[in-house]
Amino acid sequence: MALQFSPQAEAKISDLCRRYPNTQAACLPVLHLAQDEFGYLSEEVLELVATRLAVPSSHVFGVATFYTMFHREPVGKKVLMMCTNVSCMLTGAYETLRKLETRLGIKAGQTSADGEFTLIEEECLAACADGPAMICGDRYFLRLTADKVDAALDACRKLPAQHGHHPSHHSDKKH
Amino acid sequence: MPADRNFKIVTRLFGVENANRIDVAMSHGAYKRLQPAFAMQPQALVDEVKKSNLRGRGGAGFPTGMKWGFIPKGADTVYLVCNADESEPGTCKDRELLFWDPHLLIEGMIIASYALGCKHAYIYIRGEMIREAAVLQKAVDEAYAKGFLGREQQTAIGSVKIDLTVHRGAGAYICGEETALLNSLEGKRGWPRLKPPFPAVKGLFGKPTIVNNVETLMNIPFIVEHGGQKFAEVGTGKSGGTRMLCLSGHLKSPGVFELPIGITFRQVIDEVCGGTHSGKRVKAVIPGGSSMPPLDASELDVPIEFDALMNDPRIKPVQYKPGHNFELAPGKPLRAMAGSGGIVVMDEDTDIVAVCARIMRFYAHESCGQCTPCREGTGWMAKICTRLADGYGQPGDIDLLSSIAYGIAGNTICPLGEAAAWPMMGFVTKFRPDFEARLAQSRGLPPAGYHGAHP
Ligand SMILES: Cc1cc2nc3c(=O)[nH]c(=O)nc-3n(C[C@H](O)[C@H](O)[C@H](O)COP(=O)(O)O)c2cc1C
Numbered sequence: 001m002a003l004q005f006s007p008q009a010e011a012k013i014s015d016l017c018r019r020y021p022n023t024q025a026a027c028l029p030v031l032h033l034a035q036d037e038f039g040y041l042s043e044e045v046l047e048l049v050a051t052r053l054a055v056p057s058s059h060v061f062g063v064a065t066f067y068t069m070f071h072r073e074p075v076g077k078k079v080l081m082m083c084t085n086v087s088c089m090l091t092g093a094y095e096t097l098r099k100l101e102t103r104l105g106i107k108a109g110q111t112s113a114d115g116e117f118t119l120i121e122e123e124c125l126a127a128c129a130d131g132p133a134m135i136c137g138d139r140y141f142l143r144l145t146a147d148k149v150d151a152a153l154d155a156c157r158k159l160p161a162q163h164g165h166h167p168s169h170h171s172d173k174k175h
Numbered sequence: 176m177p178a179d180r181n182f183k184i185v186t187r188l189f190g191v192e193n194a195n196r197i198d199v200a201m202s203h204g205a206y207k208r209l210q211p212a213f214a215m216q217p218q219a220l221v222d223e224v225k226k227s228n229l230r231g232r233g234g235a236g237f238p239t240g241m242k243w244g245f246i247p248k249g250a251d252t253v254y255l256v257c258n259a260d261e262s263e264p265g266t267c268k269d270r271e272l273l274f275w276d277p278h279l280l281i282e283g284m285i286i287a288s289y290a291l292g293c294k295h296a297y298i299y300i301r302g303e304m305i306r307e308a309a310v311l312q313k314a315v316d317e318a319y320a321k322g323f324l325g326r327e328q329q330t331a332i333g334s335v336k337i338d339l340t341v342h343r344g345a346g347a348y349i350c351g352e353e354t355a356l357l358n359s360l361e362g363k364r365g366w367p368r369l370k371p372p373f374p375a376v377k378g379l380f381g382k383p384t385i386v387n388n389v390e391t392l393m394n395i396p397f398i399v400e401h402g403g404q405k406f407a408e409v410g411t412g413k414s415g416g417t418r419m420l421c422l423s424g425h426l427k428s429p430g431v432f433e434l435p436i437g438i439t440f441r442q443v444i445d446e447v448c449g450g451t452h453s454g455k456r457v458k459a460v461i462p463g464g465s466s467m468p469p470l471d472a473s474e475l476d477v478p479i480e481f482d483a484l485m486n487d488p489r490i491k492p493v494q495y496k497p498g499h500n501f502e503l504a505p506g507k508p509l510r511a512m513a514g515s516g517g518i519v520v521m522d523e524d525t526d527i528v529a530v531c532a533r534i535m536r537f538y539a540h541e542s543c544g545q546c547t548p549c550r551e552g553t554g555w556m557a558k559i560c561t562r563l564a565d566g567y568g569q570p571g572d573i574d575l576l577s578s579i580a581y582g583i584a585g586n587t588i589c590p591l592g593e594a595a596a597w598p599m600m601g602f603v604t605k606f607r608p609d610f611e612a613r614l615a616q617s618r619g620l621p622p623a624g625y626h627g628a629h630p
């Protein structure tokens with residue numbers, strides 16, 4: 001059977017569509033939902049969103065590739081968004097980023113070998129006064145200087161996986 | 176008369192436990208301004224806002240009442256959109272406001288919607304603010320449950336029902352620009368639109384639309400409660416109310432503070448933030464988000480107020496080449512701007528060229544690519560400034576940077592072009608010796624495979 005949204009997601013989509021004068025406007029919220037459901041936005045997922053909203057798949061593809069939070073490839077269970085913009089840079093963000101890279105054995109933009117973390121070098125996260133700042137899901141790690149990286153990673157390991165995380169959605173969504 | 180430093184309008188609930196829960200917020204007066212507002216004619220509310228001298232807190236400082244007045248009379252559908260996309264580097268006030276007092280924003284938006292004739296308002300919140308989006312959604316759900324939203328209200332013009340939807344962005348700085356935001360809200364790529372038409376005439380879904388910043392809208396309940404006159408008196412000159420200032424960088428006690436408009440940079444840095452963390456002298460200050468030309472240490476006695484930063488002769492004009500001022504209009508040189516309230520302080524050990532390079536990489540990354548001068552120019556500035564910072568500057572690079580910036584400014588669809596060009600010209604104007612020193616230490620051509628590794 002083809003890819004499907006869960007009944008809960010379906011209900012949310014119907015609800016969302018009522019809040020805009022046309023279905024195209026629900027594109028971003030539904031892509032967020034789809035990413036939560038399926039882990040990342042594969043071609044198949046984009047087709048599903050396009051069909052569900054009755055907008056051309058080329059449009060959905062264009063939107064999904066424009067925004068940095070939409071992942072077109074599988075990502076780790078948790079995405080670490082580490083700001084290196086000016087305020088955070090001044091308070092040591094690059095040292096923090098280097099330490100994160102070393103600890104995870106990856107470069108920014110990559111996913112750790114155990115599939116746990118994807119590390120992203122972010123632009124300003126609106127936490128400048130408490131920089132260096134990092135976001136993992138709905139958690140903020142503030143004043144995250146390099147010496148606090150190990151403790152932060154330990155805390156992140158204990159957080160629930162984001163994006164529903166079904167890297168193998170092709171099999172486990174068939175029911 | 177400017178208010179004293181403890182006078183609060185938008186941060187009254189900061190630090191109050193569970194302030195974002197509706198029962199707690201209501202015990203502190205939330206939604207009490209709805210009835211008095213509904214008893215007024217919409218036009219009277221717009222007039223009150225005009226009288227208040229409230230100016231947009233999103234960056235441009237445009238008078239809010241005047242903007243509201245641009246909605247065509249008799250428009251059938253009008254939209255109000257709150258810009259909660261906060262992503263201008265150095266700016267971190269809206270996120271705090273959303274977290275601590277979402278109900279003040281909702282109350283402000285209900286009043287503004289009534290004043291403007293809007294039946295469905297939207298809050299466009301930045302995608303990365305996952306925690307704040309959840310707080311805000313819960314607050315909106317509570318306001319629906321209490322009947323402030325989604326239920327008929329009796330007003331001076333009959334029964335009115337207002338809906339409010341929280342819409343999450345998905346990672347794109349450019350969506351903070353109001354027309355890009357509207358495209359994004361319509362489910363498209365966040366590409367800025369050509370203006371005119373302005374959103375007040377043709378905005379969201381082609382309808383007259385007002386876009387206002389979070390902080391701007393949170394001031395509305397106070398104006399209803401105390402009158403526009405009082406709000407104007409709290410401020411200075413043609414700027415009413417208080418201002419959220421975000422202090423970051425090399426400070427002993429950085430933070431987000433609601434302060435009287437008119438306080439000077441030096442007062443905030445020394446008296447509110449305890450000076451630099453190192454105790455060293457201040458070298459440079461970004462006055463209102465990274466899009467604004469920086470100030471040097473001799474320019475810090477200017478009040479942080481929209482008009483002062485644009486006109487005060489104590490702030491040196493920005494030049495596009497030595498001896499040539501960059502003018503916004505004939506005879507009106509660019510000095511600085513109050514922008515978003517994001518103040519970034521750098522002490523005397525700061526590597527200014529590296530900071531400038533980082534800022535340029537940001538704009539190159541965030542250019543949406545529609546206009547050639549912005550797309551190409553921001554890329555070149557990022558590359559050249561980064562190689563200069565890394566010790567591979569080439570002769571002529573410094574003037575080249577300013578001339579690229581000069582070629583961008585004024586030649587693009589949206590102000591992101593200026594947002595990159597102004598600080599570029601500003602850094603070179605005020606910190607030229609830093610750039611020259613770095614060039615003098617250049618190791619020549621970068622090695623093969625160099626991609627701009629700094630820092
Ligand atoms: C590149 C760019 C980014 C912007 N980002 C924001 C932002 O994050 N938040 C905001 O309120 N305004 C931002 N603005 C300003 C908006 O375009 C708009 O002027 C503002 O939301 C109007 O609200 P106000 O009148 O209440 O300030 C940005 C402008 C530009 C050109």
Ligand code: SF4
Nearest residue numbers: 543545546549587589
């Ligand atoms: S100025 Fe830059 S960001 Fe703005 S529309 Fe043009 S290319 Fe896009």
Ligand code: FES
Nearest residue numbers: 088124125127128
């Ligand atoms: S610069 Fe890092 S959060 Fe703003």
